[in-house]
Amino acid sequence: MRFDEYRAHDAVGLGELVARGEVRPSELLELALDRRSAVDPVINAVSLLMAETGKELAERPAGDGPLAGVPFLLKDLVQDFAGYPTSGGTGPLRSVRATRHSIAVEHWVAAGLVIFGKTTTPEFGSKAITETKTFGATRNPWDPSRTPGGSSGGSAAAVAAGIVPVAGASDGGGSIRIPAACTGLFGLKAGRGLISSGPVFGDPLFGAVSEGVLSRSVRDTAVMLDILSPPDPGGPFTVKRPDRPFREAVTEPPRRLRIGFTHESPMGTPVDVEAVRAVEDAARLLESLGHTVEPAAPAIDGKQxxxxxxxxWTASVAAELAHACRVSGAPPTDFDIDTQVLAAIGRAVSAPRLMEAHARWNVYTRALGEFHATYDLLLTPTLAEPPLRIGQNRTPALADTLLPPLLRLGVGRILSRSDFYLDLMTANLAAVPFTQLANITGRPAMSVPTHWTATGLPMGTQFVGPSGSEYLLLQLAAEIESARPWFDRCPDEKGLVRPKSAR
Structure with missing residues (x-):
């Protein structure tokens, strides 16, 4: 098989070739490894190569699952593979090896996927870009001067560049949907409780986080949802599953839907004209498909x-940094300066203030519930502007020098009320103000690659559904995919693949 043939198939398609004996898993793995060698010097998507483990997995009997024998990459955050470190984008945790698989990884191994590495993520998944002191900047295959988003940026870059057809991801504030939008992929965040984050984690970030994947086809994500969503007996709670496999959603159109849309930032921050165009274009497409689409938004104070x-989030980062220091023996100064700042601010959050903030999540959940009593789905941009340039959100070099001695003095409370923190928060969220609501409320949401800018950069559109609407979202995504196919739209190879002599 040639690379162009490999790339012409999604994961389900490659699995079908394996099942029919037309290609061996070891052949697919070699194609994936060769592609990684060709493009990773440019995009920097793979943080840990597990080639020998991949070869061992490729030599197993393929099994009869729909993705058996397909090459796959994990996200280097939460998705533990026994015997290997899960760095979380940090240097110190690269020396700490997992003692067992995470439940998601257990499901992927049981499904016959050939896992051969892990992908880059910002430190502790805390940014909407993927740039770290340890691993450097991960770049967007559509334009290597720009970010593939975060925190599943490495997975998005790897899929968009053709290393694998689908890769592990997770979403605590938009970390599946943002990279999907930046790289022309499909990304679904499942609702709270459908996919386990165990066994190390129960309900991370008060239930805001969901494991998942990034893919080039809706059916790949649907099949992955079937693989990932068996109930976890040790999980904090169990939610109802559909009566039918999620894969069947792509074979039947959705009912006619009533969809409310907005392109105004809930934070009151600027929204680029391309994001406005993305939503307006999607609204016209949906109307042409027979859906009712009208301007509407939940009655929510977006700034609050x-x-x-x-x-x-900052309180969570403080806890994560403390844990990482304990298990690695490293001091806080070994971590990224942004992590140190967020942790200092998080340590200054009192227990009552934390609980008050979390209690208001209920207010937003009920407001979104009222919206969904009228509208089946909420449509927004995924991004408020095209993918950011590499370094655009980087902490200034002067701050990198001045902040460490201040942090040692315990100035978290002062920082939390400073213009610097407000600027840091705005910089982290202003480009992606639409995605956090689905995490806070625990609702399923997806980014669909419906729009490219005039200069050829991808920009997705987001759909947020009520509880239990994953099947409906997949139905709509498949309908959009059929009406406006994106699978064969790939980044230009120019500037993406280095000549063999330079590898």
């Missing part, structure tokens, strides 16, 4: 949502 989200 951002504050309450970041209050919980």
């Amino acid at each position: 949502v951002a504050v309450d989200f970041m209050t919980v």
